[in-house]
Amino acid sequence: MEKQATIKDIARALQVSTSTVSRALRNANDVNPETRKAVLALAEELNYQPNQLALSLLNKHTHTIGVIVPNLDYVVAAMVKGIDEVALEAGYTVMVCQSNESYGREILNTRRLMDSLVDGFIISVSSETNMVDHFKKIQSQKKPIVVFDRIITELNAPKVRLDNELGGYLAAQHLIDQGYKRIAILAGQKNLDISNKRMDGYIRALKENNIKVDKDLIMQCDFNQDYAYVATKELLAMKKRPDAICTISDRMAIGAMLAIKEKKLRMPHDIGLVGFNNEPVTSLVTPMISSVEQPAFEMGKVTAKLFIEMMHGNTDLSETEIVLKPKLFVRESSQRLLYKSPSSTLTV
Amino acid sequence: MEKQATIKDIARALQVSTSTVSRALRNANDVNPETRKAVLALAEELNYQPNQLALSLLNKHTHTIGVIVPNLDYVVAAMVKGIDEVALEAGYTVMVCQSNESYGREILNTRRLMDSLVDGFIISVSSETNMVDHFKKIQSQKKPIVVFDRIITELNAPKVRLDNELGGYLAAQHLIDQGYKRIAILAGQKNLDISNKRMDGYIRALKENNIKVDKDLIMQCDFNQDYAYVATKELLAMKKRPDAICTISDRMAIGAMLAIKEKKLRMPHDIGLVGFNNEPVTSLVTPMISSVEQPAFEMGKVTAKLFIEMMHGNTDLSETEIVLKPKLFVRESSQRLLYKSPSSTLTV
DNA sequence: TTGTAAGCGTTATCAG
DNA sequence: CTGATAACGCTTACAA
Numbered sequence: 001m002e003k004q005a006t007i008k009d010i011a012r013a014l015q016v017s018t019s020t021v022s023r024a025l026r027n028a029n030d031v032n033p034e035t036r037k038a039v040l041a042l043a044e045e046l047n048y049q050p051n052q053l054a055l056s057l058l059n060k061h062t063h064t065i066g067v068i069v070p071n072l073d074y075v076v077a078a079m080v081k082g083i084d085e086v087a088l089e090a091g092y093t094v095m096v097c098q099s100n101e102s103y104g105r106e107i108l109n110t111r112r113l114m115d116s117l118v119d120g121f122i123i124s125v126s127s128e129t130n131m132v133d134h135f136k137k138i139q140s141q142k143k144p145i146v147v148f149d150r151i152i153t154e155l156n157a158p159k160v161r162l163d164n165e166l167g168g169y170l171a172a173q174h175l176i177d178q179g180y181k182r183i184a185i186l187a188g189q190k191n192l193d194i195s196n197k198r199m200d201g202y203i204r205a206l207k208e209n210n211i212k213v214d215k216d217l218i219m220q221c222d223f224n225q226d227y228a229y230v231a232t233k234e235l236l237a238m239k240k241r242p243d244a245i246c247t248i249s250d251r252m253a254i255g256a257m258l259a260i261k262e263k264k265l266r267m268p269h270d271i272g273l274v275g276f277n278n279e280p281v282t283s284l285v286t287p288m289i290s291s292v293e294q295p296a297f298e299m300g301k302v303t304a305k306l307f308i309e310m311m312h313g314n315t316d317l318s319e320t321e322i323v324l325k326p327k328l329f330v331r332e333s334s335q336r337l338l339y340k341s342p343s344s345t346l347t348v
Numbered sequence: 349m350e351k352q353a354t355i356k357d358i359a360r361a362l363q364v365s366t367s368t369v370s371r372a373l374r375n376a377n378d379v380n381p382e383t384r385k386a387v388l389a390l391a392e393e394l395n396y397q398p399n400q401l402a403l404s405l406l407n408k409h410t411h412t413i414g415v416i417v418p419n420l421d422y423v424v425a426a427m428v429k430g431i432d433e434v435a436l437e438a439g440y441t442v443m444v445c446q447s448n449e450s451y452g453r454e455i456l457n458t459r460r461l462m463d464s465l466v467d468g469f470i471i472s473v474s475s476e477t478n479m480v481d482h483f484k485k486i487q488s489q490k491k492p493i494v495v496f497d498r499i500i501t502e503l504n505a506p507k508v509r510l511d512n513e514l515g516g517y518l519a520a521q522h523l524i525d526q527g528y529k530r531i532a533i534l535a536g537q538k539n540l541d542i543s544n545k546r547m548d549g550y551i552r553a554l555k556e557n558n559i560k561v562d563k564d565l566i567m568q569c570d571f572n573q574d575y576a577y578v579a580t581k582e583l584l585a586m587k588k589r590p591d592a593i594c595t596i597s598d599r600m601a602i603g604a605m606l607a608i609k610e611k612k613l614r615m616p617h618d619i620g621l622v623g624f625n626n627e628p629v630t631s632l633v634t635p636m637i638s639s640v641e642q643p644a645f646e647m648g649k650v651t652a653k654l655f656i657e658m659m660h661g662n663t664d665l666s667e668t669e670i671v672l673k674p675k676l677f678v679r680e681s682s683q684r685l686l687y688k689s690p691s692s693t694l695t696v
Numbered sequence: 697t698t699g700t701a702a703g704c705g706t707t708a709t710c711a712g
Numbered sequence: 713c714t715g716a717t718a719a720c721g722c723t724t725a726c727a728a
Binding site for chain 2: 697698699700701703704705706
């Protein structure tokens with residue numbers, strides 16, 4: 001069982017032509033039962049596996065999907081798992097590459113995957129990405145792209161995303177309902193659609209409730225915990241500090257929480273907090289953090305299904321945009337109405 | 349720029365043979381400068397990219413590594429990131445597949461990746477895996493395998509792993525140092541080397557300190573939080589309940605913590621707890637959980653390097669086993685000596 | 697310096 | 713029912 005056996009080996013051993021072997025193997029109808037049996041037996045014995053490379057060269061497809069994601073954080077991992085699930089089922093293998101939030105890395109990844117001749121791409125862009133030339137190049141070569149989660153509007157491709165605007169709205173509206181008046185938001189980078197939309201939702205909630213939008217309460221910072229920590233310290237140092245904070249990720253919420261604890265402010269009494277993603281950690285910290293959940297696994301599945309559909313592609317899906325709904329999970333960090341006093345039930 | 353341009357297109361356009369084009373493209377020395385210039389210019393214009401499939405078919409390698417992991421949890425994601433880093437640098441693209449802790453899925457993944465003709469494999473086995481036939485099949489076809497993290501001793505392949513025994517030892521010894529007497533352990537499944545080794549370390553620590561090993565205090569349960577929660581409840585219901593618990597993952601530590609809190613026991617006063625992995629969550633919960641750190645990113649890098657070395661493969665590395673050292677991070681959950689009384693400094 | 701032809705593993709088309 | 717032959721895109725002797 002040294003080198004993989006090929007059709008030729010079988011043909012030679014059986015004194016027939018390669019085409020006969022090929023036919024026998026694929027159960028074509030016009031082959032002598034005797035011959036077929038012999039071929040099948042030998043194939044089994046030699047542990048014959050068709051060389052996919054040769055097939056791909058012939059058929060021009062590899063049954064492989066290139067997935068490019070900015071990182072493999074909790075939510076993204078869940079999305080990837082969803083993609084994986086559906087892809088596997090449909091007979092596709094998935095190549096996952098991380099851009100590490102780097103534009104350059106993303107370009108490199110796309111090139112590498114193109115080289116590997118994936119059949120198409122499923123992409124969530126890096127936070128640095130605001131040009132799409134590298135993706136358009138893919139499309140110009142007729143390879144389908146589906147964009148998900150961090151979509152990029154400039155690209156003409158089917159999209160699957162969360163209703164981020166609604167997510168931001170839900171968070172802010174909830175804080176308003178709880179009686180908070182000066183609500184700040186830790187938004188992400190300016191060029192991320194995902195951040196802007198969540199911020200839009202926040203703004204809409206304020207406006208609908210006739211609360212003036214205060215630019216000073218909008219912090220555009222990096223997605224991560226440390227930046228959020230710093231930004232929150234800034235917010236809390238203001239003369240008129242906010243009495244609630246929306247964030248667009250749980251990681252940022254954690255950063256904010258750390259800054260809040262450092263200031264010895266009590267949640268939800270002195271200040272309210274809402275995260276985003278509904279990671280398990282939100283119900284592990286004290287107080288537990290309210291958070292907007294996105295159906296990550298589901299999103300992955302939907303995206304992969306869309307991709308498969310596109311591959312089979314009769315219909316034009318380029319205008320398709322599937323929007324999934326977020327859901328707010330209310331926990332301690334924002335329920336001011338429930339806890340009038342600094343009750344000890346909050347800290348176990 | 350419709351279909352990818354091929355060497356033939358260039359040849360036809362320039363009225364030369366494909367071999368000339370091929371040579372010109374690869375800067376072979378025996379080609380007319382004029383011709384070469386023309387070829388290069390046209391290639392550029394047509395955005396010519398060599399078809400890797402054809403090359404692979406010819407050269408029998410794809411510059412692709414198949415990575416199979418049981419899941420994409422925090423630590424694993426970090427390892428994958430490390431692998432990715434090194435692989436990319438070395439010109440390899442990585443195909444990450446999750447087995448979802450399923451033996452069947454793992455087999456499917458290996459077959460798929462073999463079909464995709466990856467050059468070799470980097471593998472961390474599923475918790476269900478105790479047969480290695482599917483891996484031996486790979487090896488019989490001369491594809492290199494490097495096993496990492498969850499290694500499987502039955503397989504004759506280079507291995508990269510944590511000194512799990514030491515990890516377990518560190519945790520238990522620390523608890524002993526803190527004066528805990530009845531130390532339980534939540535170990536993982538029996539067939540996971542990783543679990544057994546950590547348990548061995550725990551046992552060694554007890555023995556070295558002349559503490560009798562009590563079978564009842566050793567719980568073999570699944571890796572996850574819920575099982576750990578249940579197991580801990582059982583432990584705490586014993587007539588002579590343990591006064592400290594070692595776990596082999598932070599997820600399990602969290603499960604244990606939940607059960608402990610439910611019982612209204614105080615950490616570290618009434619009971620000590622140590623986790624494993626040093627995930628960020630350990631310092632976010634109250635009390636903060638001591639945990640054994642493994643250099644995950646580093647492990648990924650080392651593994652990939654070993655793989656690359658194996659590919660270039662002159663030397664026989666099959667006996668190689670690289671062992672990385674864990675490090676204990678001591679936090680509140682186990683520092684009994686520091687906190688004599690149920691001080692409020694523990695809960696913010 | 698260039699072209700021809702064979703080969704990588706497979707399938708499809710067309711004769712026989 | 714079976715066998716040549718060409719083709720997928722590329723490289724590489726070998727010949728010219």
